[in-house]
Amino acid sequence: MRGRPLGPVGALLRHAVLMTGALLMVTPFAWMILTSLKPQAEILVAELHFLPTRWAAVENYTMAMTRVPMLRFLVNGVVVTSAIFVLQVVVNLPCAYALAKLRFRGRGVLFAVILLCLLIPHHATAIPIYILFYQMGILDTYSALVLPFTISVFGIFLMRQFFMTVPNDLIDAARVDGLGEFGIVWRIMLPTAIPALIAFGIFSVVAHWNDYFWPLIVVGSHELYTPPLGVAFFRLNDQGTEYGPLMAAATIVILPLVGAFLLAQRRFIEGITFTGMKN
Amino acid sequence: MAEGLRRRRLAEALAALSLSGPAVFLMILFLIGPLVVVALLSLTDYQLGAASLRYVGLGNYVEMFADRVFQRSIQNTLVYVAVVVPASVGLGLGAALLIEAGASLRAFYRAVYFLPVMATLIAMAIVWEFMLHPTLGLINLTLREFGIEGYNWLQDRRTALFTLCAIGIWQSVGFNMVLFMAGLTAIPGDLYEAAAVDGARTSIDRFRTVTWPMLGPVTLFVVVITAIRSFQIFDTVQILTKGGPNRATEVLLYTMYSEGFSFFRTGYAAAVTVVFLVFVLALSLAKTWAINRRVHYA
Numbered sequence: 205m206r207g208r209p210l211g212p213v214g215a216l217l218r219h220a221v222l223m224t225g226a227l228l229m230v231t232p233f234a235w236m237i238l239t240s241l242k243p244q245a246e247i248l249v250a251e252l253h254f255l256p257t258r259w260a261a262v263e264n265y266t267m268a269m270t271r272v273p274m275l276r277f278l279v280n281g282v283v284v285t286s287a288i289f290v291l292q293v294v295v296n297l298p299c300a301y302a303l304a305k306l307r308f309r310g311r312g313v314l315f316a317v318i319l320l321c322l323l324i325p326h327h328a329t330a331i332p333i334y335i336l337f338y339q340m341g342i343l344d345t346y347s348a349l350v351l352p353f354t355i356s357v358f359g360i361f362l363m364r365q366f367f368m369t370v371p372n373d374l375i376d377a378a379r380v381d382g383l384g385e386f387g388i389v390w391r392i393m394l395p396t397a398i399p400a401l402i403a404f405g406i407f408s409v410v411a412h413w414n415d416y417f418w419p420l421i422v423v424g425s426h427e428l429y430t431p432p433l434g435v436a437f438f439r440l441n442d443q444g445t446e447y448g449p450l451m452a453a454a455t456i457v458i459l460p461l462v463g464a465f466l467l468a469q470r471r472f473i474e475g476i477t478f479t480g481m482k483n
Numbered sequence: 484m485a486e487g488l489r490r491r492r493l494a495e496a497l498a499a500l501s502l503s504g505p506a507v508f509l510m511i512l513f514l515i516g517p518l519v520v521v522a523l524l525s526l527t528d529y530q531l532g533a534a535s536l537r538y539v540g541l542g543n544y545v546e547m548f549a550d551r552v553f554q555r556s557i558q559n560t561l562v563y564v565a566v567v568v569p570a571s572v573g574l575g576l577g578a579a580l581l582i583e584a585g586a587s588l589r590a591f592y593r594a595v596y597f598l599p600v601m602a603t604l605i606a607m608a609i610v611w612e613f614m615l616h617p618t619l620g621l622i623n624l625t626l627r628e629f630g631i632e633g634y635n636w637l638q639d640r641r642t643a644l645f646t647l648c649a650i651g652i653w654q655s656v657g658f659n660m661v662l663f664m665a666g667l668t669a670i671p672g673d674l675y676e677a678a679a680v681d682g683a684r685t686s687i688d689r690f691r692t693v694t695w696p697m698l699g700p701v702t703l704f705v706v707v708i709t710a711i712r713s714f715q716i717f718d719t720v721q722i723l724t725k726g727g728p729n730r731a732t733e734v735l736l737y738t739m740y741s742e743g744f745s746f747f748r749t750g751y752a753a754a755v756t757v758v759f760l761v762f763v764l765a766l767s768l769a770k771t772w773a774i775n776r777r778v779h780y781a
Binding site for chain 2: 318435
């Protein structure tokens, strides 16, 4: 609460409570990393030891990378999340521009339908899309992982709101210069929309890097596993006893996003709050 | 002149059609179409891969509501939501208020509390599983230092669901915290001065007269989105408990998943989906209402 600074006792209490909470929040991360540095023998003794007496980082991380094709899983994660994001921009940005800046019949209806579609959780459409992909013969492909997410009504909504604030003069000037509507979308609107796109991109990449439900359903071959499927597969493969390598694998999977977050906290938090409307 | 205007209008409409066409097509293919299909499938006995299907009316729904597994599934999902929502919203609000109350270490606390939101839940669920291990896990080892005998948290019928609740709370507090922080910074500072003039002295006074009334709509909004997210609990169940032990952690999406994608009873799974959808849509409508209220206040 603002208005008045806390007294010394208040400030101390604030730190005491927040530090306790912070400790609870980081414990799983700390334990994961500490375990990933310990040899099997030290993990299997049922006693509390925080630091390893013998460091086994190299063994554990090597095993995490080689026992299963972890690098492949990470590459898959990058390929799938970036394909989703690029296609989301290609599909949804022009539609958002049309809704914000062009006059046509049915615009109001289209926008209303988009608002209604915002309410549909993606789990609800899983069965029919699965059947569709089964009929098309594209289950267990990259396409199956990417295609359902190319449409993002949330992306359309977000970018439309953004484009509404772009002055019409800018577009009229471009038209006078002889630019067609496609040219306007990609040469004028896309660059102005960069801040909104970054926020949406963070939201999209975080959601799809972490997604487990859809890849679990449509993918069967290990070559197509995304990082969450990969770490789950590693656990199964090990019968869950080789904790050192398993924790190393978990660390590897969360590292890209957590690392990016720690480097650009403000952007990530803004992106997620800004897009917090969805789900 | 009128002719030129009409032609321009037509050109604009054609441009709009070609610009929005792909999105509209995909929206029908992946959102609206599947929604209609799932509702229709729930009235059939379709099994994936079967050559034909038969209309069975409300047969799936009758079977479902009489099924003990489904009853447990609804019940567990509601318990999960009822535990996670108040805890996660309350702790998120508390963290936001405390962090904003002082200047030091603000960014540090915010980052630490937000960390679990970013981290891949499946990976962290595996870490939790190890921490909850009955003999080797950090939690039971710590409890033993204090002379307390821990449970086999994930395999004990009494504790399994609540253990998943705890993981869910841990994961979502930071998200609610940043939403509340955004709400707090939107409160105009002169309101606090006005309250001070009116005799609000303690922090509690200020909270009661200014912060809480101003945060009301945000709180409503946060409650609803936390409820929607909690209804979608799946990852931790699928990897840690598979709905067990003895159905103690069977939840709606897991029932849908196992009926639809393990047993391939597609029609029945579609009926489960419809029930899930009804819950989430009801909450979403409440959310829309909450957003509108927030706009009125702000």
